[in-house]
Amino acid sequence: MPQLGQGILKGMGVTLGHLFGKKITRAYPEYKRDLPERSRGLLTVDMDRCIACLQCMRICPDHCISIEQEKRDADGSGKAKPYAVGFVIDDSRCMYCSLCVEVCPVNCIYHTEEFEAQAYNRLELARQFGERPVDPTVDPKPAVKKKKKPTGKKAPKTVERPRTGEDEVA
Amino acid sequence: MLSEERRIESAALSGRAAGRLANPDVRDEFGLETLDMSMGPQHPAMHGLLRLILELDGETVVRCDTVMGYLHRSKEKISENRMYPAVIPITDRIDYMNNIAMEYGYVLAVEKLLDAEIPPRADAIRALMNEFGRIMSHIPSIGFLMLELGAFTPILYAFRERERIQNIFEAVTGARMMFHYIRIGGVKADLPEGIPEQMWNYIEGLEQRLQPDFVDLIEGNEIFIARTRGIGKMTQEKAVEMGLTGVPLRCTGAEFDVRKHYPYGWYKNLDFDVITDTEGDVEASYRVRIGEVKQSIRMIKQILEDLPEGEVMADLGRRIRPAEGDGIGRVESARGEYAVHVVSDGSDTPYRVHYRTPCTVNMQLLQEIVPGHYLPDIMPIMGLIDPVSGAWDK
Numbered sequence: 001m002p003q004l005g006q007g008i009l010k011g012m013g014v015t016l017g018h019l020f021g022k023k024i025t026r027a028y029p030e031y032k033r034d035l036p037e038r039s040r041g042l043l044t045v046d047m048d049r050c051i052a053c054l055q056c057m058r059i060c061p062d063h064c065i066s067i068e069q070e071k072r073d074a075d076g077s078g079k080a081k082p083y084a085v086g087f088v089i090d091d092s093r094c095m096y097c098s099l100c101v102e103v104c105p106v107n108c109i110y111h112t113e114e115f116e117a118q119a120y121n122r123l124e125l126a127r128q129f130g131e132r133p134v135d136p137t138v139d140p141k142p143a144v145k146k147k148k149k150p151t152g153k154k155a156p157k158t159v160e161r162p163r164t165g166e167d168e169v170a
Numbered sequence: 171m172l173s174e175e176r177r178i179e180s181a182a183l184s185g186r187a188a189g190r191l192a193n194p195d196v197r198d199e200f201g202l203e204t205l206d207m208s209m210g211p212q213h214p215a216m217h218g219l220l221r222l223i224l225e226l227d228g229e230t231v232v233r234c235d236t237v238m239g240y241l242h243r244s245k246e247k248i249s250e251n252r253m254y255p256a257v258i259p260i261t262d263r264i265d266y267m268n269n270i271a272m273e274y275g276y277v278l279a280v281e282k283l284l285d286a287e288i289p290p291r292a293d294a295i296r297a298l299m300n301e302f303g304r305i306m307s308h309i310p311s312i313g314f315l316m317l318e319l320g321a322f323t324p325i326l327y328a329f330r331e332r333e334r335i336q337n338i339f340e341a342v343t344g345a346r347m348m349f350h351y352i353r354i355g356g357v358k359a360d361l362p363e364g365i366p367e368q369m370w371n372y373i374e375g376l377e378q379r380l381q382p383d384f385v386d387l388i389e390g391n392e393i394f395i396a397r398t399r400g401i402g403k404m405t406q407e408k409a410v411e412m413g414l415t416g417v418p419l420r421c422t423g424a425e426f427d428v429r430k431h432y433p434y435g436w437y438k439n440l441d442f443d444v445i446t447d448t449e450g451d452v453e454a455s456y457r458v459r460i461g462e463v464k465q466s467i468r469m470i471k472q473i474l475e476d477l478p479e480g481e482v483m484a485d486l487g488r489r490i491r492p493a494e495g496d497g498i499g500r501v502e503s504a505r506g507e508y509a510v511h512v513v514s515d516g517s518d519t520p521y522r523v524h525y526r527t528p529c530t531v532n533m534q535l536l537q538e539i540v541p542g543h544y545l546p547d548i549m550p551i552m553g554l555i556d557p558v559s560g561a562w563d564k
């Protein structure tokens with residue numbers, strides 16, 4: 001039969017042992033640890049490589065990438081190709097899911113190691129990469145009305161709640 | 171039925187006491203009424219945002235109504251408007267303590283729709299990460315239970331372990347919480363170089379640390395026993411009747427685990443036990459959680475010893491567009507059985523997605539077992555259920 005208080009003393013012994021161990025906390029703003037290679041930080045775009053294929057804009061679930069595209073002969077080949085004149089990434093919407101990075105055919109959009117995004121208003125978080133600014137508040141992908149297949153049952157136009165005795169009292 | 175719903179609703183909206191409306195004449199022999207009290211939604215012990223309407227007779231709870239919905243983000247409707255791969259980041263945010271199991275359930279449902287063959291290495295990595303996710307969720311659960319009882323030390327040790335696992339996850343997936351790692355057809359990328367060795371070292375270390383840092387610290391502590399033994403006690407029949415899953419069910423003695431009884435993925439090849447306890451109280455739930463962490467360690471060792479080689483992603487084409495039909499994915503998350511039902515109409519986006527989260531069901535336990543307990547016993551009972559706000563509201 002263990003004596004009363006022994007369990008508490010045993011626990012105290014465990015915490016006492018930790019007093020002499022190595023510290024595991026670090027002072028964050030002064031000390032920053034190295035991030036692993038796959039770490040997903042803020043997005044950035046290399047505009048020289050971008051071919052304005054708009055795939056990142058289409059896949060983005062949060063509609064945070066807006067691209068303004070025009071036909072331009074940028075490389076001097078005599079053929080007008082799509083060119084991204086405006087490119088904005090709205091960090092206030094981004095959820096770092098990395099889907100845009102995976103679809104990019106030329107690997108021009110990628111995650112950096114920076115993760116400290118803060119601002120005094122939301123528009124400051126929209127970072128412009130192109131030569132012409134794009135309005136980040138305009139939704140690049142307006143919602144398409146989805147056709148739902150009929151289920152066979154016809155819904156009544158108005159649903160009337162059955163009246164109970166309580167309604168008259170109220 | 172209607173009047174019952176309206177009564178709770180009107181009480182929730184106007185702040186009027188629900189209990190008083192139900193029994194207007196509750197008075198004891200001294201002519202004293204019961205007291206109605208609202209606990210939450212902003213309460214440190216409510217695991218998020220939950221409101222309890224309590225009717226108190228002295229310090230004893232007479233009735234307990236739960237009001238959910240303060241963190242409702244309409245995950246199911248949002249999922250209907252996104253393409254199949256883009257739903258996975260949403261599922262991450264349902265149960266934010268055990269994200270990897272939430273991804274796993276959705277992906278299994280879509281793969282059932284597609285009839286996809288998954289490479290064995292991808293299956294093994296999924297199970298490996300899922301078990302790490304379970305440890306990452308169970309150990310802080312024990313810490314939260316102790317924190318609500320007033321012990322501050324275990325939560326620090328628990329979060330130290332969680333941070334170390336998060337470092338491994340960051341190296342593998344790129345994120346510390348919202349992983350987005352399990353994809354339709356496999357996993358995002360193979361394990362980086364050196365990570366299996368790091369995992370093995372961590373697991374060996376955890377096995378040694380689990381006994382002194384958690385079991386010795388908590389088990390046998392007189393205050394812990396006084397606050398948890400016999401609290402929240404329920405019978406096995408009651409637990410089965412209420413449809414509980416996970417730790418609240420297993421701590422009553424019922425042996426049910428989706429990994430064992432409806433095996434999916436790599437779990438067919440693993441050797442593990444379903445941990446049960448006979449008591450069905452808060453202390454038993456703590457013992458089950460510690461036992462499950464040990465089983466997870468055992469499983470991770472088995473997977474790492476015998477990790478198959480090969481591809482980690484099946485070739486399903488660029489565009490995922492399943493045929494008409496529906497698929498269900500069932501997984502055992504850290505909190506119980508999590509199931510996803512996906513209905514496809516043949517387009518790019520799902521027709522309907524339903525998430526059956528264990529927390530929503532397990533939370534119904536509160537109004538059954540809290541009456542009769544003292545007011546401070548609500549906190550250990552919340553620790554027994556261990557719900558997550560994001561999961562019960564979706």
